[in-house]
Amino acid sequence: MATGGTAATTDDADHDDPADHDDPADHDDPAGPFRRELVTWLQSHLSPEVVAAGRVGEGGDDDFEVLRRWNATLADGGWAAPAWPSAYHGRDATVAEQLAWHEEMAAADAPGPVNVIGVSNIAPAIMAMGTDEQRRRFLWPMLRGDEIWSQGMSEPDAGSDLASLRTSAVLDGDHFVVNGQKTWNSLGRLADWCQLYVRTDPDAPKHRGISCLLVDMATPGVDVRPLRTMAGDHTFSELFFADVRVPRDCLLGPLHQGWRVAMTTLSHERAGVARLHLWMTERLESLLADLRGRPVLADPLVRSRVAALYERIACMRWSTTRELEAVGLGRQPSPGSGSLTKLMWSRIDQDLAELAVDVLGLEGLTGRWAKLLASSRQATIAGGTTEINRNIVAEQALGLPR
Numbered sequence: 001m002a003t004g005g006t007a008a009t010t011d012d013a014d015h016d017d018p019a020d021h022d023d024p025a026d027h028d029d030p031a032g033p034f035r036r037e038l039v040t041w042l043q044s045h046l047s048p049e050v051v052a053a054g055r056v057g058e059g060g061d062d063d064f065e066v067l068r069r070w071n072a073t074l075a076d077g078g079w080a081a082p083a084w085p086s087a088y089h090g091r092d093a094t095v096a097e098q099l100a101w102h103e104e105m106a107a108a109d110a111p112g113p114v115n116v117i118g119v120s121n122i123a124p125a126i127m128a129m130g131t132d133e134q135r136r137r138f139l140w141p142m143l144r145g146d147e148i149w150s151q152g153m154s155e156p157d158a159g160s161d162l163a164s165l166r167t168s169a170v171l172d173g174d175h176f177v178v179n180g181q182k183t184w185n186s187l188g189r190l191a192d193w194c195q196l197y198v199r200t201d202p203d204a205p206k207h208r209g210i211s212c213l214l215v216d217m218a219t220p221g222v223d224v225r226p227l228r229t230m231a232g233d234h235t236f237s238e239l240f241f242a243d244v245r246v247p248r249d250c251l252l253g254p255l256h257q258g259w260r261v262a263m264t265t266l267s268h269e270r271a272g273v274a275r276l277h278l279w280m281t282e283r284l285e286s287l288l289a290d291l292r293g294r295p296v297l298a299d300p301l302v303r304s305r306v307a308a309l310y311e312r313i314a315c316m317r318w319s320t321t322r323e324l325e326a327v328g329l330g331r332q333p334s335p336g337s338g339s340l341t342k343l344m345w346s347r348i349d350q351d352l353a354e355l356a357v358d359v360l361g362l363e364g365l366t367g368r369w370a371k372l373l374a375s376s377r378q379a380t381i382a383g384g385t386t387e388i389n390r391n392i393v394a395e396q397a398l399g400l401p402r
C-alpha cells in the first residue's frame with residue numbers, strides 16, 4: 001500500500017438507543033425510532049453555517065471546507081452513510097430507514113457527505129471486491145471526508161462507450177506504470193485519491209482488458225487541470241498521467257477484471273433515488289417562496305407550468321416509493337427503473353430552472369436561479385446521457401430490439 005492509515009473504531013459515535021422511545025406513530029412508520037434519533041441529533045449538531053454552505057446554487061469554493069468538516073461530524077455521529085454495514089461504521093439501515101434519512105436530512109436542509117462519489121460509488125466496490133487491507137485503509141477516511149475521492153472513467157474518446165478507454169497501465173515489478181488522460185473528473189481538483197480505470201491488456205476484447213487502480217493523486221506524474229463550467233465553477237477537471245507509478249497492491253479486484261468492478265454499482269444505498277424527488281420538491285417550494293406576492297403568480301400560464309411540475313414531481317415520488325417498497329419486500333427493482341427515474345429527474349431539473357428564469361425576469365438571470373439554469377444542463381449528460389438511458393428503458397423495460 002502506498003501510504004499507511006488507521007481505521008478508527010465506532011466508539012466515538014454518540015448513538016441514542018432507539019429502544020428508549022415508544023411512540024404509537026411507529027405503527028405506521030417502521031423507521032420511527034431511527035427517524036427520531038436522527039432528528040434529535042440534527043437539532044443538536046446542524047448549524048446555520050452548514051445549511052448555508054450546502055444550499056445548491058449558492059455555495060462557492062470556500063464552503064467546501066465547511067462541508068468537509070460537516071462530513072466528519074456526520075461520520076463521527078454514525079450518520080454519514082447509515083446504509084453501510086455496521087462493520088464499516090454504517091448502521092445496516094433498512095430501506096425504510098434509508099428513506100427516512102433522506103427525508104429528514106432534506107427537511108432539515110442538512111447537506112449529505114461531501115465525499116459523495118467515494119461514499120456512494122467507490123466504497124461499495126471496495127467492500128465487495130477489495131482486500132481486507134484496502135477496506136481497513138480506505139473506508140473510514142473516505143466516510144469522514146478526510147480523503148476525498150474521484151472516479152476516473154471518462155476519456156476524450158470514451159464516455160458512453162466506456163469500454164473504449166485507452167489510458168494504459170503496464171506492470172513493471174511491483175508497480176503499474178500509468179499513462180493517459182481522463183476528463184470530466186468530478187471533484188478532481190480536490191481529490192486525494194482516484195478510482196482509475198485503465199487498460200492492462202491491449203490484446204483482449206475491449207471489456208476484458210480493463211483493470212481498476214486506486215491512485216494516490218499526490219504521486220509524481222499526475223497533473224490535474226480544473227475545467228471551468230458555464231455555471232462558473234470548477235466542479236470537474238482533466239487528469240493527465242505521465243509514467244505514474246502505482247503500487248501493485250492498489251489494484252482493486254482481479255487483474256483485467258475492471259469491467260466487473262465498474263459494474264459493481266449495487267450500492268448498499270437503495271434509497272438514494274429518493275433524494276432526487278426530495279431535491280425537486282425542495283426546489284419547487286423555494287421557487288414558490290421567491291414568487292410569493294408577485295403578480296406573475298396570478299398568470300394562468302405560469303400557474304399551469306407550476307402545476308405541471310408539481311404533478312411530475314409527484315409521479316416521480318410515487319414511482320420511487322413503489323420501487324423502494326418492492327425492494328423492501330425483497331423483490332428486484334423493475335427493469336430500467338433506475339434509468340426511468342434519472343430521465344424524469346433530469347428533465348424536471350431543467351424545466352424547473354427554465355421556469356424560474358422565465359418568470360423572475362432580470363432577477364432570474366443573475367444569482368442563484370441563473371446558476372441553477374446553467375448547471376441543470378449537465379443533468380441530461382452526467383451518470384448516463386438521456387439517449388443511453390432511453391436505450392436502456394427501451395431494451396430492458398419495453399423489450400424492444402437493440
Ligand SMILES: Cc1cc2nc3c(=O)[nH]c(=O)nc-3n(C[C@H](O)[C@H](O)[C@H](O)COP(=O)(O)OP(=O)(O)OC[C@H]3O[C@@H](n4cnc5c(N)ncnc54)[C@H](O)[C@@H]3O)c2cc1C
Pocket residue numbers: 150151152153154155156157158159160161183184185186187236378381382383384385386387388391
Ligand atoms: C456533471 C458531470 C459530471 C461527470 N463526472 C464524471 C466523473 O466524475 N468521472 C467520469 O469518469 N466521468 C464523469 N462525467 C462524464 C460522463 O460520464 C460522460 O459525459 C457521459 O458518460 C457521456 O459521455 P461523453 O460526454 O463522452 O458523450 P458521448 O458518449 O460522446 O455522447 C455524445 C452524444 O452521443 C449520444 N450517444 C452516445 N452513444 C449513443 C448510443 N449508443 N445511442 C444513442 N446515442 C448515443 C449521447 O447520448 C450524447 O448525446 C461527468 C459528466 C458530467 C456532465
